[in-house]
Amino acid sequence: MDWQWENAVAGSVAGLATVTFSHPLDVVRTRFQVYDGRNPNLPSYKNTPHALFTIGRSEGLRGLYAGFYPAVLGSTISWGLYFYFYNSAKQRYIKNQDKTSASIHLASAAEAGGMVCLLTNPVWVVKTRLQLQTPQHLGRPYSGFNDALITILKDEGWRALYKGLLPGLFLVAHGAIQFTAYEELRKVIIDFRHKQKSSVDKSSDLLTTVDYATLGAASKLVAILATYPIQQRPNTDGVPRYADSRHAMEKTARLEGIKGFYGGITANLLKNLPAASITFIVYENVLNLLKRVRRKD
Incomplete structure (x- = not known):
């Protein structure tokens, strides 16, 4: 069963490397996703470079790496x-089969x-809550x-830690599509x-x-284009804006149109395409290294 742990170790190292590189863009993506132009307590950004510059200037490196520990x-x-x-x-x-297929990967x-x-x-x-803390919080x-x-x-109970679980489970399709592709x-x-x-x-x-x-x-590009609209925006001001995922989609469509479902997609692509690479x-390289070490032993 060594190969299973080799995959786990290689995956963990890959996750660490990826989040270290991409975290500032993930902060920007999260900020874009919750901003709907109606909440004066949330900062607005023109585009991704402007968001990076503004956060860095007003909040420093701590702002760009908000929620870094839980992200890592x-x-x-x-x-x-x-x-x-x-x-x-x-x-x-x-x-019991000779080879894999797309359905098996899926x-x-x-x-x-x-x-x-x-x-x-x-x-x-927890990571999202930390990322959404701003000077106006x-x-x-x-x-x-x-x-x-x-x-x-203490304040909300253990159920609060599973908010967003349903859309998260819907987004299992994202990983399934990505890995199949x-x-x-x-x-x-x-x-x-x-x-x-x-x-x-x-x-x-x-x-x-x-x-x-x-x-x-x-x-990753295939998966993002296929699943990006399936998202539920978190509540940021203590007043629930969405009762559930369906309500979030209906309200987003009514107030913001199709563009609302793709809020922050530029930052998402800029972050996730290089991150996926x-x-x-x-x-793959860590896994190959571990396999070569095992063969020598």
Whole structure:
């Protein structure tokens, strides 16, 4: 079962590398998603560069990396668990088959996403709360991850840590689409390279770092375009604006139109396409390194 833990370790390292690189853009994306032009207590930004500059000038590095600790914790745990569950499920599904298929990739990714979502939702709730703290924030600000977690539990109860779970489970489709696209495109490239090098076994050695980067970005683009509108904006001023996911979608459509469903998508793409490339570059290379070490032993 060593290969399963190798996937978990490689996934955790990839998650750590990715969130370190992309966190400021994630802060911007979160700020854009909650701003609807009607709340005077929320700052407005013209575009992504303006948001980065404004946050950096008014809040400093702390503002750009607001919620960094829970983001690192959540990303490291999430990617480690995701790759572990994904590869475990994939091996289970193909046990009685000669090769994988798109349906197996889809089912494996959906299963892994559901498990990770249930286990890590509290971390993402705390991260979002910390990211949305601005100089205009009403009420006592959280001093950090532990303070936010304890305060939420004390004031709102454990159910508050699972707010957004339903749309989070809907977004399992995002990961399923991304991993299916990644695996299917990966097979195409490997098969093509294998035909060019008939004496070489079909293996990840046929792929390069550039391949991993391209596959990661391409698969992420497909997933983002397919699932981005499925989001529920968090409540930021203590007054619930949305009763549930359906209410959020109806209100967004009525007040903001189609553009409302794609708020912050520029920051999302700028963050997530390079981030996806980094994730798979680090994951695949760390995994290959761990495999080579195991073979030597």
